[in-house]
Amino acid sequence: MNESNELDALEGKVFWQGDEGYEDARGAAVWRANKPNRYPKVIVVAESAAEVAIAVRHAAKHGLKVGVRSGGHSWTSPHLRDGAMLIDVSRLNGIDVDTGTRHVWVGPGAKGEKVNDALKPHGLIVPTGHHSTVAVGGFLMCGGFGWNSRLWGNGCAQIAGVEVVTAQGEIIYADEHTNRDFWWAVRGSGAGYFGVVTRFRLTAHPLPAVMKSSVYVYPADVLEALLTWAREIANDVPPFVELVITSTAHDPDGNWAPVRLTLSALAITDTDEEADKALAMFERCPVVDRATKRKTFQPTNLTERYVSGTAADPVGYRYACDNLYTNAPASELIPRMRELFTSLPTPRSHVFWFNWGPVKPLGDLVLSVQGDIYLGAYSIWSDPSEDAAMDAWPVEQMRKLEDLSAGGQMNDENMLARPDKYLSDEVSDKLERLRAQHDPNGVFLSFLTAETR
Template identity: 40%
Template sequence: MVLLPTERIFVRGADGYEAARRSTVWNGLVPQRFPDTIMQAVDTAEIVAAIGYARDNGHHVGVCSGGRSWTASHLRDGGLLLDVGRLDHCEVDTDRMIAHVGPGKCASDFALELDAQGLFFPAGHCEGIRLGGYLLQGGYGWNSNAVGPACESVLGLDVVTADGERVYCDADNHPDLYWAARGSGPGFFGVVTSFTVRIYQRPRALGMCLYMYPIEVADEVFSWARAIGPEIDDRVELQLVTTRGVPAAGIEDPVITVASPVFADSEEEAAKALAALGSCPVVDRAITSLPYAPTTLANWYAAVMGNYPQGYRYVVDNMFTSASADELLPGIREIVKTMPPHPSQFILTGWKPSAHRADLVYGLEDEIYLALYTAWRDPADDERYRDWAGSNMAAMSHLSTGISLADENLCRRPAPFTTDANMARLDKVRSSYDPDHRFHSWLRGE
């Protein structure tokens, strides 16, 4: 019998509870949702014991590995919150080109540790994200156009089920549970204690381009980006970031930044792959024009995190679409017109959907991904800014294929993130592994 660790169990109202609750939320906008009990597990035995405790006491269970969910969907009123962020083991097998990693392993640390060994994994673009939530929700990361979303690199998982059973699932063992784990995100009905993932040889060259355009040529820039997106080399990430200024560059006016990484086998190939991003018809209007420069993964992480400072209150929303530029531009103009101050941002990313991913829970991808990130510091501005992302995405929802769970806003704007067939299959698998709905599903409503 495993006794639950009293020093890492926090009951609502007791000392340490609020600190433990807030420690599971990276967002400065901490929801007013309060589990009855929070447990910080350090190993599988404790997780099994926690699930037994929840079952015996009729508690629902939420799971958190890193707290980077924008909506903090793991925080629910009542029940048990199981924090597995301390399961952060990492074992790399270079002979088999696999790694065994815990859900609490920081994805950016994992990526940089592999990078130092000449290896690679499509970890997320932001620092601090833990692998648990990232892999379960699909995992769009570095070089994902070439190697696929990170969930495709998950070869197997160790899972504690709703009845406290420890199982290993892969394509041959508990294949339905394995299927469900690759894309269901916060709707997954089990506790992952370890992932077995495929790792890759690191591409020899990592480079980037950088173009900055004044907002006055927004129509031309977005129309161009929409036209070339499907033709871009898979090793290039087409990324347009629109902000009301770039403080780090001393730019105060609204600007569209085309900052695209490339992964290739040589500097020459990298520069050639990025050449298409210099073809914008208004490139002569660019404030900054850098067709190619070598860089490092560490530098990219530092650059990305300049747009996501800690201490801010964030609300996000997103959509996949195949709509034309003419269809998208009215909504984009409204986004640009109403955009809150930096570091709020609008991101347009090119994506390469694949027919073989249609059967994944992560299944509503399309040619273009649009994401809005509202960020503000003062709680007095909550009413002013809280609905900007959701209202603008709602206004364009008729053009949407679906959303990504990475930037979901389901508690404020319900939207589809998988096909009806996949959702029906997911419900069937859930009824088998969690018939009593012990685990919380996706958060619907505040």
């Protein structure tokens, strides 16, 4: 199929619905095994900003809405829409380190692990997703919990500049001083952005000399005591420490096992003394003597951390999730945690508690909602016949806690099934005003909701 010759220059990179190769391209645009039953009219696999511009101009001319995919890790895949154009920018994955300015230029399809591999010889690091399979594009634009983000800020806060293809098919550069609207909007708008980012200019940080971790595995019967203590010390956890508590119920082979709670603390700092002092607080947990496994004060490195993070969400499975932030005190929050943490619907499903607080001002970002504690529920399964039940479980669990919600974060959102507050009212209004100004004909798709699917 060929509506016009605009896309002829992209021979071998354009797949119309019904073409050979279309379904492969559609499937590749979604990381998880359960692919949504949504079918773009055409998929363009771009390899340069110029090719993205050609695709956008074609879409604008022919009245096609445009969705964009970088890594395809989004759980609800808002980039995949019926009758639209999907621009796949996963091949825009270049990495160019500028040591003179401590910046790095990265394509949206670059994996975070590869970016930090390139930065390591220069003694630098940027906060990226904790999984090696996560590309930087969606991670950055949705906000992004990254390495040391409690100290350095979310992934989107590291964006110093962007190369963008506009709704008019023009390639522009944007930063705090030039085309500022496009720079401001990219830092946390996720699928709501009104352009296609083809390169990010990120601010890197000096690579800390020390990474140490402590891990404790607890039985489920200490859940209330463990989480109460974790909630009460939230403000005392140093900003260079990532504190995570997960519930899982599988053995090494992925079969059912008793629910266990794993407390993992990772210190990323400059000296062993600072790391050890920070990690020592977890030895004072009131139920520490109930831990069935303890591995404490262990030196680690970024490579090991990526392996560990990726292992939690293995490739080849079907996934669904939902999340919320909460500021609720322990007295309100903890009595309602047992069902969430122990009703896992499959062995590999898990619940994630992340100590984000004490919150600090986000600054002039689109990212504008946060809370002291982040809760995420993830169902993981293999059997397609279980899709409906597994899709429903995380949503149902978060729905039961909605009265405690301070909002949600877009990396693991489920706007399609359970809308929450992802942006402040002021920021949301500003974003929509800028969309109307810079994309008046609505070339770009926005958030995926029940109304827009």
